[in-house]
Amino acid sequence: MKIALAQINPTVGDFTGNTKKILEFANRAAEQKADLVVFPELSVCGYPPADFLEKKAFVARAEEALDEIAAWTSASNRPALLVGCVMAANGAIGKRVRNVAVLLKGGKRVFVQQKMLLPFYDVFDEQRYFEPATSQSLTSVGEQPIAITVCEDAWNDKNFWPRQLYSVDPVDTLMQQWQSQGIELAGHPRIIVNISASPFWQGKPLVRQKMLAAIAERHKAYVLMVNQVGGNDGLVFDGSSIMLSPTGEVIARGACFAEDLVVVDTDKPSRAVPVACDDTAEIWQAMVVGTRDYVRKCGFSKVLVGLSGGIDSALVAAIAVEALGAENVIGVGMPTEFSSLGSIEDARSLAKNLGIRFELLPIHDVFAQFQKVLEPLFKETAFGLAEENLQPRIRGTLLMALSNKFGALVLTTGNKSEMAVGYCTLYGDMVGALAVIGDVYKTRVYALSRYVNRQREIIPRNTLEKPPSAELRPGQLDTDSLPPYEVLDPILEAYVERYLSAEQIAQEQNVDVTLVRSVQKLVEQSEYKRQQAAPVLKVTQKSFGTGRRFPIAVKVQV
Structure with missing residues (x-):
């Protein structure tokens, strides 16, 4: 099966431009005889759409664009498309919208996988908007079964993370279905597809690769992840889409920080040369x-x-x-x-x-x-x-x-x-x-x-x-006003990003605890400035802005 990873750079709310880009990549993949073309999470409307999701007209326009894209697949010689989109949730209770991966073929929506795990930490606030899925199912493209997950749904592997954030692991659930249905007996390889809008921070591409490799090894499956690329406000998305073999080996990789189309044949996978990039270059x-x-x-x-x-x-x-x-x-x-x-x-x-x-x-x-x-x-x-x-x-x-x-x-x-x-x-x-x-x-x-x-x-x-x-x-x-930056910066990293106490920092870095407390006081006293600052480009795990929320009027005693 030939699968194309379409690593694109969408713009929030640009339905015309995003649709045009999706179809351009779909046409390029069709020229390479792909059976399935996979696009990032919410690629139709752009990520993160934030409070635009509260506007019914925005959601309706997203679904109109989805149908425009579906129409492209009506020709018999065109591949199926898997795109990320927002769709209305029609339940009597709960949130009004869903974050979904939609499989398009024959001019129609043939399958919808709703996101189950909705992150609500750091820069994410998806629980504010989306109705979580209560169940998930396998689907197929042609004769090949596939397991589809949406971004966070692949980030809860109990064998990889020291602490799970959710009580359910969608990948586990899908693989249990695979096993119970006896699909292996039909001779089909296990394929897990993940569509993502995973923001960059220093070192994250390697963490993401290791996590997906652990899933591939554990479930003896091909794992394919396509990630958004580009910047939206303070968030930057690195792309770095990837395909791993059932042994966790990287067999295909998209470019870092650039749009890319990667076409891989699961029957004849070829090993990719890993992209080496140190922290500074990244x-x-x-x-x-x-x-x-x-x-x-x-x-x-x-x-x-x-x-x-x-x-x-x-x-x-x-x-x-x-x-x-x-x-x-x-x-x-x-x-x-x-x-x-x-x-x-x-x-x-x-x-x-x-x-x-x-x-x-x-x-x-x-x-x-x-x-x-x-x-x-x-x-x-x-x-x-x-x-x-x-x-x-x-x-x-x-x-x-x-x-x-x-x-x-x-x-x-x-x-x-x-x-x-x-x-x-x-x-x-x-x-x-x-x-x-x-x-x-x-x-x-x-x-x-x-x-x-x-x-x-x-x-x-x-x-x-x-x-x-x-x-x-x-x-x-x-x-004249600050410790030397060689002393100050490690203190700040420990306090701002890891939330260590003054005593922990002093012990870890062998510095005077009084100095650490004075730095902490400066940090807390300056919150009013940061909340009036321009958007910050996020490149570390904890940046100033929406991912770090503290009150201004405080009297800190810890």
């Missing part, structure tokens, strides 16, 4: 794809980046160029009296190396005018945080003016370390449409910057080597 690709899709799916083509001469803005500019092309990136330097000549030259050199337009807008006079207006109220007070924060807020205002005038989105340049402890200015350097590196710790920023320079110097050496500074007062360094 995160780089995720941020490039996430930036490109966010900008383009929002209807824009150009971006603005405030270039300070520092490493964070340099990395964001490099990502933007890779994502959108140098002609679509504008760098803006906005120095004050506290900006060093070296930083201005570093920003100019970066722009030259990237081949982007660079504009210099000194803000000395604007800053002085603000101080003059405020002088009657600020008199007899020392220069401090208010004056420091005025500078990034002036810059944010200028960037947004340029955005309005030229129709370019502003990319923020704050990293995860800064967002965690509040070392960023609300309505200042936090102004913008997308926090490109908001899920990247400062130490990882340096690693990614060295990755950018792996073939030639793009980010100036001085930017990489000089001590980090916001340059908002004379001689300022980040270490």
Whole structure:
């Protein structure tokens, strides 16, 4: 049996565009004589549709698109299609919609498998919208039986995970049906198909592969998973669709972070060469794809980046160029009296190396005018945080003016370390449409910057080597306010992502517990800033945003 894994990049709500893309891939698969073409979860409407699922018109349009796609299969020489879609739930009680995999053949919906396990953790809130399946069944394509699962339905293997999140394992249920029906006696191989919209985080493609390999080995089945690719808001999907043999061996693999069509014959599977990609390269690709899709799916083509001469803005500019092309990136330097000549030259050199337009807008006079207006109220007070924060807020205002005038989105340049402890200015350097590196710790920023320079110097050496500074007062360094990032970042990772206590972190990392508590306090006090921040591109297991929800008004005692 020839099965095609159609790894596509849908856009939420673009029924016309998604349908066109599905049929384009279906035609390509038909040319390769595929018997079945498999598309990702909710590929007809795009994932995640969120509260659009509450709109009856949205659900109705999805089903109309589904019928348009089904009509393509009416010709006798065309393959069956397995697509992910939302459908109305017609029960008298429960939620109004279902997350389904629909098998299309002969111009009709011939089988519907409803998703049973609805994740409600991290960035997922599917229990908010969908009615879970109460049962699942095998189906067949031609003479070949297949077991169909939808994303999370394959993520509850008790032999793989130390703790199950659900009381039922749909894969187990389907394989029990397979065995009870005696299908093996008919000479058919076991085939498990999983359609997914599985968001990326660092290391997840390997975890996903190991999990699916365990299922393949345990059930002695071919396991095929097709995953969505591309960015939707802060989520990035890596694709990495895969087919494994009954021994858990990878025999086919889709591209990472790119659309792909992989056609595999289960009768003559050929071993694929594994795609080797280290953590840094993986995160780089995720941020490039996430930036490109966010900008383009929002209807824009150009971006603005405030270039300070520092490493964070340099990395964001490099990502933007890779994502959108140098002609679509504008760098803006906005120095004050506290900006060093070296930083201005570093920003100019970066722009030259990237081949982007660079504009210099000194803000000395604007800053002085603000101080003059405020002088009657600020008199007899020392220069401090208010004056420091005025500078990034002036810059944010200028960037947004340029955005309005030229129709370019502003990319923020704050990293995860800064967002965690509040070392960023609300309505200042936090102004913008997308926090490109908001899920990247400062130490990882340096690693990614060295990755950018792996073939030639793009980010100036001085930017990489000089001590980090916001340059908002004379001689300022980040270490005036924060521990060195080599100390800070592991503490943040343990507290923000793994929820360890101060005592656990102090013991694990051999640091003073008082220091850990002071960092924790900064994290909790800064929640109000993060909840007003631009969407963050998720590249770790726990990013700021919808996947990490804490109140603002708290008094933390743990």
